[in-house]
Structure formats: structure tokens, C-alpha cells
């Protein structure tokens with residue numbers, strides 16, 4: 001039996017459930033030097049904004065125990081150059097392209113998605129409601145009403161599936177997920193980074209020029225799994241799990257807690273070809289355990305009552 005690792009999100013098929021996470025592989029160019037991007041289920045681009053952004057000055061990353069801190073500040077080429085160069089570059093790969101977008105208000109998201117709607121290579125958009133590293137990044141992520149309104153306005157201008165990317169830095173991530181579902185989101189992805197900080201004890205300076213940053217990597221995996229578990233109980237739309245995934249068993253854990261696909265971020269900095277290895281290992285795990293399709297595992301954690 002050859003196990004089936006294909007998945008479906010909002011009516012779109014993915015050859016496997018492994019996507020790269022936004023901001024951890026740019027627009028795919030560098031990763032394509034290491035492996036053929038067509039081996040990925042999908043690539044999620046660095047967050048795009050209307051105008052190009054330089055982001056925060058260096059240092060904007062720092063090591064943390066079992067993870068890393070970053071405050072890049074959404075450095076990106078802006079939507080015009082993105083469409084002209086980066087989206088065109090991605091055309092040659094047989095993989096799903098998810099374009100991650102952010103803005104300072106609802107109309108930024110709407111305008112960006114309206115532009116992307118004319119470019120079918122953008123298979124899906126992922127609304128980054130959750131960047132903790134810019135002044136206005138968290139407003140929509142923490143306000144259920146605003147999140148619902150933004151998703152619903154984007155749905156009117158973007159004809160393909162819309163994913164809302166959620167923050168763990170809220171009182172109830174499930175409430176925000178429900179609001180996004182009510183607004184018409186086709187899927188939710190979670191989690192973005194947790195707010196964190198590190199200080200140099202010789203200079204008394206924070207290790208990031210933004211003072212605080214976002215914590216990612218293995219350190220956040222238990223938090224991410226609990227978020228997926230809670231959101232799975234609250235919504236009917238598919239969940240894309242993100243946070244500290246570095247091997248196939250992490251992926252299986254996310255599926256059992258309720259994910260239908262996953263994204264890999266920080267691990268790419270340590271082991272850039274991890275997605276290819278994980279795809280192989282997933283097939284082996286399914287064969288060994290006589291599981292016909294990875295889709296059977298979503299939400300199958302056997303909880304204690």
C-alpha cells in the first residue's frame with residue numbers, strides 16, 4: 001500500500017501537507033537552490049504590504065533557548081515588485097502558492113487582495129493578522145469584530161480561498177478563529193510567534209533593536225498544539241498548524257490535535273531541506289502503521305475525559 005499524503009484545504013488539493021511558513025524562506029528563491037520547490041505541498045511567501053518596507057534595523061534576530069527571537073518588521077519588496085518579479089518566478093514550480101499579506105487597516109488588506117485576485121498564481125491569500133513586531137500588527141488579531149469584518153471584506157474582492165493567520169498573544173484564540181469563520185474565512189493558520197525578549201547583560205541593551213520580538217521554534221510547539229486543539233473544537237473550517245515543527249512526528253501530533261496541513265518555519269534555518277525529509281518520513285510512518293491516508297488523522301487525539 002502506498003500511503004496517501006495529499007490533503008485538501010478549501011477545495012484546493014495539495015500533493016502533501018507540508019508548506020513553508022511565511023518569512024522563513026523569502027519568496028522561495030534561496031530555498032530553490034537547495035531542493036526543487038515542486039516537492040512542497042505549498043510555499044507561503046514573506047508578508048507583502050502595499051509599499052516596500054525596510055523593516056527594523058539590525059540586530060533583528062537573536063537566539064533563544066530551543067528557538068529564536070525575531071523582529072524583522074515586515075521587510076518586503078511591496079506588492080508591485082512582488083507581482084512583477086516574485087510571483088512570476090514562482091510560476092515554474094508545481095506547488096501551491098499562498099501569498100501572505102498585511103496592512104495597517106482593513107482597507108490595506110482589501111486593496112492588496114484585490115490586486116492579487118488578478119493573478120491566479122496566487123492560489124490563496126493568508127491574512128497576517130498576527131505580527132507582534134510592528135506598531136499596528138496586533139490590532140486585528142486581538143479584536144474579533146475587526147477580524148470578522150476584515151475577512152468578510154477581503155472575501156468580496158478575492159475569489160480564491162482566504163486563510164486567516166492567528167496570533168497566540170490573545171485571551172482566546174478560539175474566539176478569534178470563530179470570528180474569522182463567521183467572516184467567511186476558508187481556513188485558519190496558527191500560530192504566529194509569541195512575544196518575547198532577550199537582554200545583553202554587559203550592555204544592558206535588548207538583543208533586538210525593536211526591544212521585543214517574536215519567539216518561534218521548538219520552544220513554542222506545545223503552545224501551538226494546544227491552540228490547534230482548542231480551535232479545532234470551535235470551528236468547522238480546516239486548520240493549518242504552525243509552530244516548532246522540525247520532524248515528521250511533530251507533524252503527526254499537529255494532525256492528531258486537529259490540523260489538516262502544516263507549515264515549517266524556524267527549522268528551515270537549521271535544516272533547509274527538512275520539508276523533503278519530512279515528506280519521506282511521513283509516508284514511512286503511515287505505511288508502518290497501516291494508515292491509508294494522512295487525512296484520517298485530523299483531530300483523532302484520544303483525549304482523557
Ligand SMILES: Cc1cc2nc3c(=O)[nH]c(=O)nc-3n(C[C@H](O)[C@H](O)[C@H](O)COP(=O)(O)O)c2cc1C
Nearest residue numbers: 021022023047070128191192216217243244265266
Ligand atoms: C525570521 C522570521 C520571520 C517571520 N516573518 C513572518 C512574516 O513576515 N509573516 C508572518 O505571517 N509570519 C512570519 N513569521 C512567523 C512564522 O511564519 C511562523 O508563524 C512562526 O515562526 C512559528 O513557526 P515556527 O516555530 O515553525 O518558526 C516569521 C518567523 C520568523 C522566525
